[in-house]
Amino acid sequence: MAIYGYARASTTDQDVTIQEQALLRAGCDVIRSEKASGTTRAGRSELSLLLQFLHPGDTLMVTRIDRLARSIRDLQDIVHELRVKGAVLKATEQPIDTATAAGKAFLDMLGVFAEFETNLRRERQMEGIAQAKAKGVYKGRKRSIDPAEVRRLKEQERLGATAIAERLGIGRASVYRALAAGDV
The missing domain is CATH 1.10.10 (Arc Repressor Mutant, subunit A)
Structure with a gap:
């Protein structure tokens, strides 16, 4: 029964060192990290690799649920894959343990809030773009083709x-x- 850690940052200028240290303190045998968006599982090769290696009795450990997924659908899919494999999900900073009913319920609530936060961020971004366009400041991405x-x-x-x-x-x-x- 191994404990696998997963650390993720959204952008290349963010650092995963603090997550990795927390996962080491939590007893992770292997830690995989990547810098990719959490809004989708696409392009997250380290997460895919970890999910392939999990066996019955193993644990996938994250620091917070939003490091694993920012979409409730992706989160539920990941938890379903873990359940099918006989593995569990735990978080170092949140009372998440999919081996318990309370842990599962709390996981779903946190997943909803992570997705809500992503949607709010997207709405604020679109509002900012609309304001910039109205002021004539926003011109969009520069042409890549001459x-x-x-x-x-x-x-x-x-x-x-x-x-x-x-x-x-x-x-x-x-x-x-x-x-x-x-x-x-």
């Missing part, structure tokens, strides 16, 4: 969309979109 260069390659060098995409290091669909929009 329309003049696409035009030059199309007209002067008589290249097709595939050749233009390869030359500029962009997707062929981006060339087609630019051509269809009349940007080039």
